[in-house]
Amino acid sequence: MKPLNLIALLLFLGVGTWVLTWSPHTVREVQFTYYKAITPFLHGGSGIDNFARAFVKEVEHSKTLERKLQAIQENYEGLKIIEGRFLEMERENAQLNRALDFRERTPFKVIPAKVIKRQPSAWWDTVTINRGEPAGIGPQLTVLAEGGLVGRVDKSFDTDVAEVVLVSDESCQVSVYIEGTPEKGILSGQPGQFGGDPLLRVRYLSKNAAIQPGMRVLTTGSGRLFPPDIMVGTVVRRIPGSYEDEALVKPSVDLHNLNVVFVLTGDQPNETGDKAEDKE
């Protein structure tokens, strides 16, 4: 190796190691600067992302329509396509109405936010939302959608964007209990679930836990992360273990098709795990 290259390599290793030792504050400063620069493009990028997803849906939808249209006269083809589009709009309308209704029904003080970027990373299940520090959103706040828990805010910026780590990610751990049983455990996502509906895993259940498929899984409220009694999902299967059982849980929220989410601010009705413990 040439001496110059050797010096460059040693310098690189030194500076790279120095970066690894950066404090969380310094890292956040760097991330803040990066997001400040990238935010205008994040908003623009969401349009393309939505278009691509809508296109895929349209293709799938068209296939279904094609089968139906073969059974009726050709004259109705155009009408059926219009009907298909109308149904799509009606579905979106219903979704927005449900979201609005959810905001009115929920006992929490919530901030609605739109998902502007899905899955920006390869290995982390995250989404980017269009609300940040100016809207009062800070790290670790709970994120909900119609149906239940979505995840928690990982970082937020004063450029009105925030990164949400989904409950399907392995790094998002949630203290949960299984309704109708004394079972409590820690729920988290599983790695490597590409191309399918994600299943969550509850660990630390007692040996031979009396749980059945279909039982509801809710947050305990312990651990200062999530408020109690938020629906997380339903049990799909119990996995017996040598010392403790585990359970696979289907999330109650369609995490692949998130459009509108709600971020819980600090004003929550109950921030302790007392309620969950009382149920036992």
Place this chain on the structure above:
Amino acid sequence: MIRYFFSVLGLLLLTFILRQFVPVIPNLYEARIFLVPLVFLCASVTLDVSGMLLLAFLTGLLWDAQHTLTPMHQEGVDMLVYPEPAETLKFGYSIFLFAIAGFVMQGVQPIFKEGKWQISALVTAVALFLYLFLELMLLFFIRGHFALTTNTLKFIFYSSGISMLFSPLVFLILFRLAKAFRYRIRYDGLRKQKRPLH
């Protein structure tokens, strides 16, 4: 060299913007075009070792600025309730991964300089596969488990393959930049040597 390097850096920054517009492919194991790593890999075969390392440092820094998650234990979480918080990769890890992938590309530089960019284009897929695979292994290592699934491998495979398809375009842009800034990427093998007439 310096002017070319800065132009490549500009291209890379542009790619960081463009990647915000690139969606995932839901029907193909959520595969995606890894634009930033692709541009880095293509550029690293055109640069010398020191230039590649500097590029790896800057790319890794910006890459991690968007991707790294905040560890749970840094946010005042009750560790009695969450006894085993999932570890996340430290900010700065990808600097080293980019450098490793860059060295793979440097390995085919002699062939590239002969004008055979097609080989380099194929190697971008290999280097990208290696990058993603190493990143995943690193994640498994710090989390203390190994959960490699077929779907994960398919995700890496398809993402590398799809990204590779765009490498000729990136090479074309790099050749244009090199020409504009009078940087000599290819110095032999491009033109057929005329044999002297006897």
